[in-house]
Amino acid sequence: MTPLAMIMNAARRLETLFPGYFPETKHQHAKDFGWPDDVRSEDALRMYHRHSIARAGVNKTILKTWQDFPALWETEKAGNTKAEQEILQHFRKIGLWRALAEADRRAIVGGYAAVILRLADSKGFDQPVGTVPGGLSGFAEAVLVWRNQLEVSEWITDAASELYGQPKTFTFNEAAIGGTAGRSFQVHADRVLIWSADGTVAARSDLEPGYNDLLDMEKVKGAGGEGFWKNAKSSPVLEVDKEAKIAEMARAMGVPEDEVADAMNDQVEEWQKGFDKLLMLQGMQAKTLSVNLPSPEHFHGIPLLSFAASLGIPAKILIGSQTGERASTEDSDEWDRTCNARRESIAKPRIKALADRLVRFRVLPERDWFVGWSDLTEASxxxxxxxxxxxxxxxxxxxxxxxxxxxxxxxxxxxxxxxxAPYYDETDFQDPSVDPDKKDE
Incomplete structure (x- = not known):
């Protein structure tokens, strides 16, 4: 053996002894564990619709963040002014806050979502917005859009513009999510509010970090269910004795020799349908194959905890179980702080951006509007x-x-x-024999 061959042989042995240590033999986790290299928005949406834990994680985040609705204030504290009351009533009328809460939900799944503003300015959706007549009444509707239904069709490429690098127009395709027909048209960026963690279309799905954990939970749950079903079904395996005579078996069953297998399948099927059936065998021995599965709780629990950590939600809150008052109280307090931070870092900036745009359109009076919202960490x-x-x-x-x-x-x-203030008046301590109307006489 040449020196070069000896070196190559030694290297192969070292790679076998220490797999993953050498750069040429790195472990391909995605391939070996059945994980996708990339998580597309379609994958995240499917997981949200089909995986109970994924749906619980998204919905509980939204329900807590939007457990009450915000309001626009003229100052840092609510003044219950006429303008504030009018805004409150109109936004309630068009269902704006519910639409924004749903946009937040869709953004968690897809990375970003959008709200198309339908304005009564007598212009097409593809036209920029100037001044909207009618004030608040000019804001007619907030149309919800999934990520896959809205794509940037044109960017602002003028380097001198303060909006350089931002979308100029979008293409809205209603049929992109579960449909074969629907509306399709161009929308100017003035009429689109992008809802995402950073306010851009570059945001990624919140389900992506825990996507592999969701897949692992599916594998464990599916394997456990399939194993239980196979054990419960208990289909027999027929072992033919070497002395068995197929021709005699066919005559006993009243079928041709080439149909013996089908006849045995029918007999086994009839046997499985009821406890009172007999399995008649001739020259065969029936055996059952059992699937021995370890307890799936531990294998399911590890990816469950990992997925909960990816969303920042305590596992007890995610799955709805409470094992102790102290533990559940601490988890609840932590969850309140997490969702309060989501309000401050994600929801409030997007609402403020919408308010500023409505001021520019003259839908709202020209003010430096404040977004008022309750504090989730405040004591009950x-x-x-x-x-x-x-x-x-x-x-x-x-x-x-x-x-x-x-x-x-x-x-x-x-x-x-x-x-x-006292709940009584001076007559409560007056001599009942004295008539109040004649006490001065």
Whole structure:
């Protein structure tokens, strides 16, 4: 053996002993484990529609983020002004907040979604928007669009433009999602609100990081179900004895020799249909093949935890189980903080972008509108009352002066801190024998 051949032989042995260590023999995880190299938007959409855990992860994120609706305020705090009330009523009328919540759901699945603004400006969808007459009434509808239904058809290529590199027009194809017919037309970017984590069409699906975990859960669940079914079905395997005479078996069954196999299939099928059936064999032995499966919970639980981590949702909240009050409370608090962060980093910026655009269209009065939304991390009414009760109990244990004032206790209970107005009037303490109308006589 030549020196070169000896070296090559030694290298092959080292690669066999230490697979994956040498660059030439890296482990191809996607190929070996049955994972796709790329996750397309169609794959994510199919997984959302067909996988219960994927659907739960997306829907619970949306239900918590949008458990109540935001509002547009003229200042940093709600003033219940006339303009705010008019906006509230009109947005409720056209279902804007529900449309934006659904856009958020679709963006989690596809990476981005869109809302097409239908405006009463007497122009086509492919035309830019100027001034919309009629104020709020000029905003007629918010049309929801999946990612696959909307593609950029033209980009802004003028380097001198402040919108350089952004979409100029889109192609809307309604039939791109589950249909053979539908509307198809060009839409100007003025009339499209892109909803995504970064406000662009480059965002990726939130299901992509945990997509392999979803596939693994499908494999474990499918294999467990198939194994259980095969064991329960218990189809016999017929072993023909070497001394068996096929011609005699055919005569006993009343069929030609070439139909013995079909006759045996029919006999086995009849035997499986009822417990009172007999399996008549001649020169054959019936055996069953059982599938021995390990407990699938552990194999299913690992990708489940991994998928929950990819969405930032506690596993107990994802699957709806609670094993302890303390654990569930901590998970709930963490989930509140996560969804509160989604409001701040994703939802509020997109709502503010929509408000600024409506101001430019003269649909909304020219203001620096604020997006008002409740704080998901704020204590519940019951928790506030519990805090107030604890503070009052502490006051009772103090020998000198109370640790908390009445105002502080009321504020912790969720009130404004002011003492409540008396629920009685001066006549409640008046001598009932005195007529109030004649007390001065």
């Amino acid at each position: 009414p019951g928790e506030k009352i519990d805090r107030a009760v604890k503070m009052a109990n502490i006051n009772q244990t103090q020998r000198d002066e109370p640790a908390f004032t009445a105002t502080e206790i009321r504020e912790q209970a969720g009130f404004d801190g002011k003492a409540p």
